Amino acid sequence: MTSKIKVQDLKKNYGENHVLKGIDLDVQNNEVVVIIGPSGSGKSTLLRCLNRLEAPSSGSIVVDDVDISDPKADINKVRQNIGMVFQHFNLFNNLSVSENITLAPIELKGETKEQAQTQAKKLLETVGLADKFDAKVQSLSGGQQQRVAIARALAMNPDVMLFDEPTSALDPEMVGDVLGVMKDLAKQGMTMVVVTHEMGFAKEVADRVIFVDDGKILEQGKPDAIFSNPQNPRLQDFLNKVLNV
Amino acid sequence: MKKWLIRSLGLVACLLGFLGVMLPNHTAQAAEKTYQIGTDVTYPPFEFANDQNKYVGIDIDIMNAVAKEEGFKVNIKPLGFNAAVQALEASQIDGVIAGMTITPARQAKFDFGTPYYKTGVVMAVKKDSNIKGFSQLKGKKVALKTGTAAATYANSIKDKYGFQTVTFDDSNNMYEDVTTGNSVACFEDQPVMQYGVAQGLDLKIVTKPANNGNYGFAVQKGKNKALLAKFNAGFKKIKANGTYDKIVQKYLGTSSTTSSASTKKNPKVADKTFTIGTDVTFPPFEFANDQNQYVGIDIDLLNAIAENQGFKVDVKPLGFNAAVQALDSGQIDGVIAGMSITNERKAKFDFSSPYFQSGVVMAVAKDSKVTKLTQLKGKKVAVKTGTAGADYANSIKAKYGFKTVTFDDSNNMYQDVETGNSVACFEDSPVMRYGIQQGTKLKIVTGPAEKGDYGFAVKKGVNADLLAAFNTGLANLKANGQYDKITAKYLGKDEQSATAKAKPAATQDTENRSFVGLIKQNKGALWDGFKETIWLTIVSIFFATIFGIVVGLLGAAPSKFGKGVSSTLIYIFRGMPLLVLALFIYTGIPSLTGSKIPAFIAGVVTLTLNEGAYTAAFVKGGIEAVDSGQMEAARSLGLPYGKSMRKVILPQGIRIMIPSFINQFIITLKDTSILSIIGLLELTQTGKIIIARNLEGFKVWTIVAFIYLAVITLLTWLSNWVQRRMDA
Numbered sequence: 001m002t003s004k005i006k007v008q009d010l011k012k013n014y015g016e017n018h019v020l021k022g023i024d025l026d027v028q029n030n031e032v033v034v035i036i037g038p039s040g041s042g043k044s045t046l047l048r049c050l051n052r053l054e055a056p057s058s059g060s061i062v063v064d065d066v067d068i069s070d071p072k073a074d075i076n077k078v079r080q081n082i083g084m085v086f087q088h089f090n091l092f093n094n095l096s097v098s099e100n101i102t103l104a105p106i107e108l109k110g111e112t113k114e115q116a117q118t119q120a121k122k123l124l125e126t127v128g129l130a131d132k133f134d135a136k137v138q139s140l141s142g143g144q145q146q147r148v149a150i151a152r153a154l155a156m157n158p159d160v161m162l163f164d165e166p167t168s169a170l171d172p173e174m175v176g177d178v179l180g181v182m183k184d185l186a187k188q189g190m191t192m193v194v195v196t197h198e199m200g201f202a203k204e205v206a207d208r209v210i211f212v213d214d215g216k217i218l219e220q221g222k223p224d225a226i227f228s229n230p231q232n233p234r235l236q237d238f239l240n241k242v243l244n245v
Numbered sequence: 246m247k248k249w250l251i252r253s254l255g256l257v258a259c260l261l262g263f264l265g266v267m268l269p270n271h272t273a274q275a276a277e278k279t280y281q282i283g284t285d286v287t288y289p290p291f292e293f294a295n296d297q298n299k300y301v302g303i304d305i306d307i308m309n310a311v312a313k314e315e316g317f318k319v320n321i322k323p324l325g326f327n328a329a330v331q332a333l334e335a336s337q338i339d340g341v342i343a344g345m346t347i348t349p350a351r352q353a354k355f356d357f358g359t360p361y362y363k364t365g366v367v368m369a370v371k372k373d374s375n376i377k378g379f380s381q382l383k384g385k386k387v388a389l390k391t392g393t394a395a396a397t398y399a400n401s402i403k404d405k406y407g408f409q410t411v412t413f414d415d416s417n418n419m420y421e422d423v424t425t426g427n428s429v430a431c432f433e434d435q436p437v438m439q440y441g442v443a444q445g446l447d448l449k450i451v452t453k454p455a456n457n458g459n460y461g462f463a464v465q466k467g468k469n470k471a472l473l474a475k476f477n478a479g480f481k482k483i484k485a486n487g488t489y490d491k492i493v494q495k496y497l498g499t500s501s502t503t504s505s506a507s508t509k510k511n512p513k514v515a516d517k518t519f520t521i522g523t524d525v526t527f528p529p530f531e532f533a534n535d536q537n538q539y540v541g542i543d544i545d546l547l548n549a550i551a552e553n554q555g556f557k558v559d560v561k562p563l564g565f566n567a568a569v570q571a572l573d574s575g576q577i578d579g580v581i582a583g584m585s586i587t588n589e590r591k592a593k594f595d596f597s598s599p600y601f602q603s604g605v606v607m608a609v610a611k612d613s614k615v616t617k618l619t620q621l622k623g624k625k626v627a628v629k630t631g632t633a634g635a636d637y638a639n640s641i642k643a644k645y646g647f648k649t650v651t652f653d654d655s656n657n658m659y660q661d662v663e664t665g666n667s668v669a670c671f672e673d674s675p676v677m678r679y680g681i682q683q684g685t686k687l688k689i690v691t692g693p694a695e696k697g698d699y700g701f702a703v704k705k706g707v708n709a710d711l712l713a714a715f716n717t718g719l720a721n722l723k724a725n726g727q728y729d730k731i732t733a734k735y736l737g738k739d740e741q742s743a744t745a746k747a748k749p750a751a752t753q754d755t756e757n758r759s760f761v762g763l764i765k766q767n768k769g770a771l772w773d774g775f776k777e778t779i780w781l782t783i784v785s786i787f788f789a790t791i792f793g794i795v796v797g798l799l800g801a802a803p804s805k806f807g808k809g810v811s812s813t814l815i816y817i818f819r820g821m822p823l824l825v826l827a828l829f830i831y832t833g834i835p836s837l838t839g840s841k842i843p844a845f846i847a848g849v850v851t852l853t854l855n856e857g858a859y860t861a862a863f864v865k866g867g868i869e870a871v872d873s874g875q876m877e878a879a880r881s882l883g884l885p886y887g888k889s890m891r892k893v894i895l896p897q898g899i900r901i902m903i904p905s906f907i908n909q910f911i912i913t914l915k916d917t918s919i920l921s922i923i924g925l926l927e928l929t930q931t932g933k934i935i936i937a938r939n940l941e942g943f944k945v946w947t948i949v950a951f952i953y954l955a956v957i958t959l960l961t962w963l964s965n966w967v968q969r970r971m972d973a
Contacts, residue, residue, distance in 0.1 A: 053877055080883035090878035094896040103892060104882040149878075156882060 003062075004029050004160055004191050005050060010059035012045055012215075019045045021215035022059070027160075030189045034202040034223075037212035038238055043195045046212065047164050050193065051075075051082045064159070080108060083153030087165040089145040091137045097124070097148050098133050101155045108156070116155070123151040127181050143174025150181055161185065163194040199242060203227055211235045279318040280472055281338040282308055283329030291344040291362075291460075292323065304342045306492040307361060308462075311479030317472075325684060333465055339472055340464045347461040356469075357461035358476045361489075365454020366395040367435045371423055372447050376430060379452070382408035388419040388428035395432040398455055420446050513710040518557040519578040521547060522568030525924070525933055526655060529679040529735035530583035530699075531562065533934045537770045542675075543581045545731045546600060547701075550718030556711075562934070563844075563924030566631055566653070570832035576841045578708050579715075583673065585633040585697040595708075596700035597715045601732070603673045604693025605637040608662065608681070615668055616690045621647035627658040627667035634671035637695045656936050659685045675736055763944055767935050774931030775952060781845070781917045781927060785852035786910055792853050793860020793909075800861060801868035803886070811861065818858035823919050827851040831923040848920040856913045860906070867902035868894060903971055907964035911957055918953075928952060 005027040012020040019042045027033050035043045048054040049061060052068050052075050061069045066078055092100050101123060102116035111119075124130050127147040132140065140148065146166055153161060163182065167175045179201050186192060186205045196202065202209050203223045210220040211232065219232045227243075230236045284292045284304055292302035300323055312319045324332055326345075332338045334354065346364065347357045370376045379402065387408050389396040396412065403410055411428055413419040422428045424447045435454045442448055462480075464473050483489045523531045523543055531541040539562055551558045563571055569584075571577045573593060585603065586596045609615045615624075618641065626647045628635035638649055650667055652658040655676065661667045663686050672680070674693045681687055703712050722728040764771070800811030818826070831847040842850075871894050879889035921930035932949040936942050 051881055053881060076883045076885050078883075079881055082881075084878075084881040086874060086878060088874055090872070090874035092875060092878070092893050094893065094900075104884060107888055107892065108883055152878075152882070 002029055003027065004031070004064065005193070006060075006062045007050075008060050008062075010046070010049060010061060011057050012042075012049060012054060013057050019215055020049070020056075023212075023215075023217060025210070025217065027191060027193060029159075030191055031207045032186045032190075032192045032194070032205055033208050033210060034206040035193065035195045035210045035212055036197070036199070036202060036238070041213045042215040043212045044164055047162050047193060047195050050162055051079050051084055053084075080104075080156050081158050081160065083150075083156065083158035083161040085146070085149050085153055085161065085163045085166045087168050089142070089149045089169075091140075091145050091149055091152070093137055095137070097129075097135045097137065097140070100137065100148060101152045104152070105155050119155060120151070123154055124148075126184070127151050128177065141174060142170045143177050146170065146174075146178050147181055150178075150185075154185075160191045160193070163192065163196065165195050165197070167196065167198060197242065199227070199239075211238070213238070279320050280312075280340060282319050282321050283324045283332050283338045283341045283343065284321055285323065285326045285329065285343040303362065303492055304344060306495070307480070307483070307489065308342050310483045310488050310492065311476055314479040314482045315475040317475060333463065336465060336468070339469055340462060340476070342462045344460050345463060346458045351463070354466055355463040356466050356473055357463050358473055359480050360459030360461050361480060362460040362493075364458045364460065365435050366398045366432055367438050367450045367454050368430050368432055368452040369423070369438050369442070369448040369450050370430045371426070372449050374429065374449075377451050379406045382406050382430060384408070385429040386411055386427065388413060388422040388431040390419050390431075390433065395434055399432040420448060423448060514554055514556040514714040516555065516557065518559055519551075519708075519711055520559045520561060520576075521579045521581055522561050522563045522571050522577040522924075523580065524565040524568065524582040525562045525930065526936075527565070527583045527676060528655075528683065529675060533562075533770075535766065537767075537934070542601065542732055542735050543583060545734070546719075546722070546728070547581050549722055549727055549731065550715055553718040553721050554714040556714060561924060564653075564922065567828070567831070567922060567924050569631070570828065572702060572704055574832040574834075574836040575704060575707070575839065576832065576835050579701060579703045579711060581701045583676065583699055584702060585673075586700040587633075587636075587697070590702065593705055594702035595705050595712055596702050597712055598719060599698030599700050600719055600728075601675070601699040602696060603633070603675055603699055604696040605634045605671050606674045606677050606689045606693050607669050607671055607691040608677050608687040608689050609669045610662055610665065611686045611688050613668065613688075618645045618691070621645050621669060623647070624668040625650055625666065627652060627661040627670040629653070629655055629658050629672070632671075632673065633695060633697050634673060638671040654933060655680065656933075656942055659687060660942055662687055679735065758941060758944070760944055760948065763935075763941060764948060767931075767945075770931050770935060771928070771948070771952070774926060774928040777926055777931075778914070778917050778928040779956070781848055781852070781920065781925070782910075782914045785849050785856060785917070786913050788849060788853040789856035789860055789909075789913065790906075792857030794864050796857065796861035797864025797868065798890070800865035811865065815858045815861050815865075818854040819862060821855070823851065823855050823916055824922060826855055827920055827923050830854075844920075844923050844925050847923055848917070848925050851920065852913060852916060856909055856916065859912070860909055863902055863905040863909075864898075867898040867905070870901050871897045900971060903964075903968055907960070907968075910964070911960055914956060914960065915953065 003026045005025070007023055007025040010020055010023040010025075011018070023046055025033075025046075035046065037043045045054055049056050050063070052061075055071075056069045059069065060067055063078055064081065066073055068075060068078055091097075092103065095103065098117060098120050101120040102111075102113065105111040105116040105119065106113060121130065121133060124133060127150055129144055129147055129151075132144065132148070137145065137148075150161075150166075166182070167178050170178065175198070179198060182192070182194070182201070183205055194201075194206075206223050208220060209223050209226040211218050211226065211230075211234075213234050219226065219230065219235050226235070227239065230239055284300075291304040292300060300321060305321060308319055308321060322329075322338065324338075326343050329338070329341045329343055330345075333341045341355075344362070345351070347360060351357070368379070376382070383406060385408050387399060387403070387410050389399050389410050389412050396410075399410060411422060413422065419431050419433070423431045430451075431448075435450070438448075438450055442450065462473075462476050464470075480489070483492075523539075526532055527541070527543075529541055530543040531539060534540045539560060544560060547558055547560065561568075561577065563577075565582050565584075568577070568580045568582050572580045580594075583601075583603075584590070586599060590596070607618070615621065622645060624647050626638055626642070627650050628638045630651050630653055635649070635651065638647075642649055650661060652661065655672065658670050658672070659680060662670045669690075670687070674689070677687070677689055681689065701712070701715050703709075719728070722731075796811050796814050799807040800815070802808065821829075827848065830851050831842060831844065834847075835841055868890075875893050875897065876889055879893045880886070884892070917925075917927050918929035920927060921933065924930070926934075928949055932945050936945045
């Protein structure tokens with residue numbers, strides 16, 4: 001297996017505030033990696049470094065053999081192959097559902113409007129929102145918006161999908177729909193890096209679970225090992241709090 | 246409700262009581278056997294204040310001579326022509342002598358005494374025309390002005406001499422018809438015509454005055470027959486004993502022929518055009534007349550000297566301060582603006598030989614009891630910036646313990662005293678006298694102090710040829726009498742050609758001062774000012790919007806350098822007062838670079854920078870108000886910064902900015918008024934100039950305010966419509 005993403009000694013600090021203190025991480029092709037950890041541990045920052053929404057302070061991040069920590073790297077090109085889904089969806093408020101999905105393919109891949117729209121329809125079907133093609137973004141529920149956001153990310157046919165707490169801002173009854181879409185994606189073999197608090201999802205879908213605290217990876221392994229036999233006391237403590245509510 | 250009614254009744258009762266006290270006063274005065282005679286304020290050579298502020302003139306002298314002959318007393322009141330006529334109708338006064346022509350209309354209301362002075366009609370043709378008499382008019386067109394005695398006269402002789410007539414509504418159009426050659430000649434009352442020619446019309450008078458009208462002394466119809474009889478008897482006596490001739494002789498002398506100035510050109514300046522700055526409003530030195538042409542002692546003198554020396558001038562009424570600054574920065578070649586020669590100014594400018602001697606007088610409201618400087622203690626005194634009057638006032642304010650309030654404009658200063666905000670003002674004596682002649686309700690209470698000389702100025706060490714030409718020309722004009730004619734035209738000091746002023750003064754008095762009348766008279770000027778304002782607004786909004794968007798985008802960009810440049814530009818141009826910025830650009834930049842900037846361009850640049858800075862601030866704010874997640878989502882798809890901005894951020898940001906844009910457009914429109922400071926003839930400046938002439942501040946500002954409001958209303962409607970469409 002080849003590395004899709006290779007992170008070496010990644011550090012990120014905002015002034016005196018050291019958020020990431022040396023992260024090493026390999027993500028293999030078709031692998032689903034779930035990052036867990038307490039709030040403020042740096043897991044979102046780590047994810048956002050992977051498509052350089054945050055510029056790393058030091059270390060290297062190689063995606064598909066391109067070192068994106070090098071300022072000269074064509075980051076826009078790399079990003080086309082990395083889909084990202086945000087906690088707050090971030091759908092474009094000035095555009096309709098279909099326009100949200102077709103914007104990037106039309107602008108970046110030179111697709112015609114018709115081509116892009118045909119693809120958008122298919123994607124909306126896979127996320128279960130075929131009837132919302134012409135809807136306004138503001139008329140959708142949170143769960144529907146997040147599924148459109150996933151469709152938007154998929155429209156560029158990325159090899160990797162990054163999910164930044166995709167269900168944290170949703171009402172509980174919406175969470176299942178979004179996780180369902182993500183499970184389907186995983187089954188199809190999409191390489192995924194997911195930051196989440198959904199431990200059930202991690203257990204069921206993850207190939208590997210990574211526990212991050214205080215800017216460092218403290219433990220990683222198969223979901224079984226992490227959840228049934230945690231070694232690090234901080235992980236034990238964390239799981240205790242999360243699982244026994 | 247009841248309280249209100251009682252209060253109103255109380256007020257009415259007070260007013261009635263007040264009138265009751267006032268009215269018997271008048272009857273008491275009339276009973277003293279001294280006749281109250283009304284006259285005009287200024288109608289040289291018939292009545293005018295001489296340099297000791299005593300009323301003199303043909304009318305006054307005749308009245309006094311008649312009274313002396315017949316053994317009665319007169320109290321002559323210079324009320325102004327209209328006021329005198331109205332006072333006579335209302336029996337407030339017993340008679341009027343005010344260069345009033347005897348007309349059937351007036352005869353219906355008044356009884357006239359023996360005609361005491363004749364006026365006449367003259368024919369004028371283009372300067373290079375060969376026409377010398379009526380016989381050469383056969384088959385030609387002649388221009389006339391409706392309703393004048395001259396038109397009546399021309400119509401009465403047109404069949405005899407076989408010419409056609411074209412009728413105009415105002416003198417200017419009539420003159421123009423002749424200068425353009427459409428008509429070969431025009432007919433006009435002699436004093437008016439002479440005034441026009443002196444103003445620089447390309448016309449010459451070719452006939453002797455034809456007898457047409459008479460001035461008469463008037464009393465109320467059917468009343469005061471005794472006074473009329475006394476006047477006629479006395480007038481007969483003074484005509485018989487030669488007093489009348491002496492009086493007329495004293496003021497008119499032997500009529501001198503209008504000799505054209507010697508036309509020996511000065512080779513150093515010949516055919517060059519100089520740009521000369523002057524004040525917007527400094528009557529009688531410079532002001533716009535009722536045809537909105539710039540006239541006045543300075544202007545006439547400058548034009549006469551230019552003609553004498555063979556150079557050309559482009560006179561720009563920039564306002565005193567702006568003119569001085571423009572000269573300092575080399576934007577213009579010279580300044581003639583009733584400027585006193587001071588040592589301070591000599592440091593920066595070279596002055597010509599003095600062309601006028603002036604002094605500072607103090608004036609107070611007509612009903613004021615203040616007559617001395619010592620009465621000013623603790624009071625407020627109005628002065629005009631940069632004048633000798635202001636310097637004088639400031640030099641003595643500590644001694645006499647008064648405070649000063651500074652105005653940019655004579656009229657505002659007068660108004661401040663009239664309304665009682667200030668108790669007095671200091672002004673150059675000729676200016677003050679002229680203002681009072683024109684109806685300002687002030688009186689001069691001190692003799693001239695700080696006598697000083699007015700000089701024409703050029704920038705130090707520059708334009709020595711122009712200065713030399715001015716001095717030579719001035720000497721020539723003094724030698725050939727033209728100088729005296731010009732000053733007499735406005736001040737009535739010299740009796741030789743004072744007639745020239747006579748008729749125009751009357752026209753001014755009978756000007757319609759109602760709102761409709763004011764709009765009608767000034768619609769051309771107001772329209773031009775309005776167009777300039779709109780044009781300035783549109784051009785400035787265009788550039789300010791571009792500038793603002795560019796700087797705003799720069800400020801919202803992720804580059805530190807861009808942000809720095811943007812916030813510095815906003816800081817400087819939003820922080821600087823518009824007035825300061827305008828003066829800096831108009832007068833400061835040329836001082837630094839040495840090249841001139843036309844006022845319009847300086848104005849547009851000023852507004853572009855200032856309004857653009859505000860625009861930049863809200864453009865930046867509008868972009869920053871869009872959720873940062875929108876940009877992150879766009880960038881995470883691989884869209885470059887520019888595309889993300891265009892496709893996602895700006896469409897949302899503009900929606901937020903629209904109300905601010907509209908607001909800024911309205912502010913820009915209003916801010917154009919500030920550009921009047923650099924002499925742009927926009928709506929506000931137009932208002933200032935009109936008021937300078939007719940002193941109808943309240944009415945003209947009301948008209949101007951309504952014009953601004955009308956445009957802003959339209960703009961608001963338009964913007965509401967745009968906003969509704971955006972929200973839909």
